[in-house]
Amino acid sequence: MSNALRRSIPRALTSLIGLLLIVTYFFQLPSSIVDAVNFIPRFSVVIVAVAVGVGAFTLLKYHVSLIRKREPGRWIYSIVMLLSLLLFVIVGLGTGVNSEAFSWIYNALLVPCSATTYAMWCFFIASACFRILRVRGKQAAVLLISAILVMLSNAALGELLWVNFPLIGSWIQTVPMMAVFRALTIGIGLGMILQGIRVLLGRERGYFGGS
Amino acid sequence: MDLTERIEHYGMPALYLLLAIGIAIPILHPIGLPMVVGEDTKTFYALVDSLKPRAIVHYGIDPEIGGFEELRSRMIAIGAHLFAKDARIVFAGFDPNAPEIYKLLINDIGVPKGKEYGVDYVFLGYIPGREIGIASYAKDVHALLSVDYFGTPLQNLPLMNDVKTIRDFSLVISFSSHELPINYIQQVYVPYHARVAVVVIGVMAPALKPYYPDQIVGFLSTPRQGAEYELLLHRPGIGVADFDAQTIAHAILLIFIVAGNLIVLKRRHSKRGA
Numbered sequence: 001m002s003n004a005l006r007r008s009i010p011r012a013l014t015s016l017i018g019l020l021l022i023v024t025y026f027f028q029l030p031s032s033i034v035d036a037v038n039f040i041p042r043f044s045v046v047i048v049a050v051a052v053g054v055g056a057f058t059l060l061k062y063h064v065s066l067i068r069k070r071e072p073g074r075w076i077y078s079i080v081m082l083l084s085l086l087l088f089v090i091v092g093l094g095t096g097v098n099s100e101a102f103s104w105i106y107n108a109l110l111v112p113c114s115a116t117t118y119a120m121w122c123f124f125i126a127s128a129c130f131r132i133l134r135v136r137g138k139q140a141a142v143l144l145i146s147a148i149l150v151m152l153s154n155a156a157l158g159e160l161l162w163v164n165f166p167l168i169g170s171w172i173q174t175v176p177m178m179a180v181f182r183a184l185t186i187g188i189g190l191g192m193i194l195q196g197i198r199v200l201l202g203r204e205r206g207y208f209g210g211s
Numbered sequence: 212m213d214l215t216e217r218i219e220h221y222g223m224p225a226l227y228l229l230l231a232i233g234i235a236i237p238i239l240h241p242i243g244l245p246m247v248v249g250e251d252t253k254t255f256y257a258l259v260d261s262l263k264p265r266a267i268v269h270y271g272i273d274p275e276i277g278g279f280e281e282l283r284s285r286m287i288a289i290g291a292h293l294f295a296k297d298a299r300i301v302f303a304g305f306d307p308n309a310p311e312i313y314k315l316l317i318n319d320i321g322v323p324k325g326k327e328y329g330v331d332y333v334f335l336g337y338i339p340g341r342e343i344g345i346a347s348y349a350k351d352v353h354a355l356l357s358v359d360y361f362g363t364p365l366q367n368l369p370l371m372n373d374v375k376t377i378r379d380f381s382l383v384i385s386f387s388s389h390e391l392p393i394n395y396i397q398q399v400y401v402p403y404h405a406r407v408a409v410v411v412i413g414v415m416a417p418a419l420k421p422y423y424p425d426q427i428v429g430f431l432s433t434p435r436q437g438a439e440y441e442l443l444l445h446r447p448g449i450g451v452a453d454f455d456a457q458t459i460a461h462a463i464l465l466i467f468i469v470a471g472n473l474i475v476l477k478r479r480h481s482k483r484g485a
Contacts, residue, residue, distance in 0.1 A: 025402070041347045042355055045340040052307075052339065097310065098361065106311045111276055118277035122234070122460065123227055130226055130467045134475045144468070151465065154435055155458035156244040166247060173420065182421045 011202040018200045060085065084109070146172055218470050229463045237455035243447075244455050252439040255429040258382065258408060259289060264297040266381035267374060271395070272304035272312050274412070278388020279312055281412045283319070284437030284450030286386050289410070290320035292444055294331075299370050301380070303335035305344050305391055310336055310360060329368040336360030342394040349377035349399050377405045384429075386410045392419055396426050 017040060023029065024037045063078035071078075087105060095101045133144045152158030153169020198204040262268065270290065274282050293300050302313055313334050326332065335356055338344040347355045352374055358364050365371040373379060383405050385392045392409040399405045408429030411419055416432035423430040431440070434457060437450030 038350060038354070041343050041350070044343045045338065045347050045355065048340040048343065103311060103314055107315070111311075111315075114275070114277040115280050118280065123230065126226055126230055126460070126464050126467075127223060129464055130222060130471050133468050134471050136475065144472070148465065148468070151461045154433055155461040156246050156454065157458050157462050157465070159245065159247055163247070166249060170249070173416070177417055178421050181417050185418075185421055 007205070011205075015200050015202055018196070056085070218474055222467065222470065226463070226467050230460055233459040233463050234456045237459055238452050241447075241452040242455045243451060244458050246435070246438060246442070246454065248439045248443060249436065251423075251430055251432075252436045252443065254424075255289075255408065255431055255436075256292070256440060256443045258406075258429045259292045259296060259298075262293075262296050262298050262381055266296075266298050267370070267379055268293055268298045268300050269377070269380045269383040270300050270302045271383070271385035271387070271391075272302060272309040272316065273306045273385050273387035273389075273391045274308065274312065275306060275388050276308045276312065278412045279308070279315075281434055282386050282388065282410060282437075283316075284434065284448060284453055285410050285431055285440060286316055287319045287448060288437060288440040288444055288446065288450065289384065289386075290316065291446060292440075294320065294323050294326060295444075298381075299330075299373075300332040301335065301370065301374060302332065303348070304337050305339075305341055305394075306387075306389075307337050307339075310334075313360075329363070330370055333368050333370050334360045341391065342398060345391070345394050346398040349403060349405070351376055377403050380405060382406050382408060382428075384408045384410065388412045388415065390415070390418065392427070393422075396422055400426050 020037050021040065024034055060082065063082050066078040067075045067082070069075070088102075091099070091102050091105060129147070133140075133147055135141045135144055149165065150169045150172055152161065152165040153167075153172075158165030158169070195204065270293070272286075279286075290300070302317075303309070304312070317334075322332070335352075336359065338348055338355070340347070344355075352371070353365055356365060359368060359371075377383065377399050383395065383399055385395050385407070387409070388411065392407075392411060392415075395407050395409070400407045407427050409419055409423075409427050410431045413433055419427070419430065419432065431437075434450065434453045438447075438454035439450075441447050441450040
């Protein structure tokens with residue numbers, strides 16, 4: 001297949017499907033067309049499910065190559081990763097995903113590991129607070145005061161000291177913080193619309209390997 | 212070595228040690244510190260409390276397993292409240308961890324006597340595709356899925372005979388540790404104006420807060436609200452213990468922040484003196 005065809009077919013397909021979805025969203029069309037278009041998102045769910053399998057295969061290939069090359073400092077972790085992957089696949093296929101064995105390896109391995117990693121945040125955040133929240137200037141002072149007020153509003157400590165601390169913490173989150181995030185959200189929204197237009201016009205090539 | 216140097220040198224190990232002890236003790240032996248129930252929790256509670264008997268609710272199990280622990284108390288309390296209100300619950304998840312979290316959760320909530328699978332609650336499993344999965348689910352559940360997680364055809368589940376599209380749900384709740392609730396807003400609220408409520412981990416709060424209370428009707432974003440919800444429900448549990456631990460951790464952290472600032476002030480003072 002020529003290079004031009006390899007690029008123009010996916011672009012044309014993307015534009016066509018995108019336009020169909022937009023038109024059926026905003027306009028009343030015959031039910032036969034609507035039914036056909038409604039099939040597209042359902043089909044996408046199947047593609048995503050298949051992509052998970054493809055992703056697992058790619059992951060397997062990548063880590064096998066790391067092990068074969070004896071990549072310093074990495075190959076040993078690749079063995080752990082592959083063994084875990086194989087354990088889940090073998091137990092899942094062998095005993096079924098509703099089996100006690102499958103649930104046990106999930107609850108005894110993945111849950112504690114993930115919960116531990118997540119819980120470590122507490123120490124990282126505490127360490128960062130201790131090092132960074134220091135009055136080195138006016139802006140740092142604003143950050144410090146806001147952080148302390150929000151902390152006091154989230155814990156019983158604030159209420160014990162003064163009953164209005166939770167209100168102040170809530171105000172910080174609902175007024176200044178929300179103003180900033182609304183602006184960000186609107187900016188991201190406008191960016192997404194422009195990105196969508198670029199995809200529909202075939203000007204966005206990143207999603208099929210272009211630049 | 213003077214006091215400021217000692218704090219600088221030993222501060223970090225001491226902070227870690229005190230935090231570990233300060234968090235572990237109240238989790239093992241909850242203290243039951245006093246708290247005022249916030250407005251957001253009261254609103255969410257009222258939202259669930261106002262559901263009519265036999266109302267159908269989508270219960271989105273959408274967190275990653277790491278974030279689940281932060282959401283756990285709220286997921287249990289709200290699940291128990293829904294069962295207590297005689298709501299019919301459709302559990303489903305758009306994150307791959309949903310099936311295993313469901314198994315943990317349903318044990319924690321404790322299905323009340325008389326509630327029957329298929330009639331009062333169902334579990335549809337993990338639906339891939341994230342935003343596109345949510346869009347397809349909202350449009351037509353039966354076109355997307357033919358069986359539940361356990362392989363039972365949907366037409367054999369009486370509850371699912373009353374569900375076709377997202378419009379059939381009185382309330383759509385997403386419990387999440389990532390950006391999936393934004394996809395609910397885009398694919399469930401915007402096209403169908405369904406009532407969406409969101410429960411997220413703390414770091415997701417700034418991204419979701421702007422949508423509350425217009426696009427989302429209920430919003431919980433802190434572990435403290437888990438404890439508040441448990442109190443409103445008169446069912447104190449892990450949320451209350453978490454809240455005690457959080458309060459002690461914050462108190463320790465505040466002391467260290469003050470100590471850190473004293474070091475800065477003392478150094479500044481010494482420089483001026485020199």
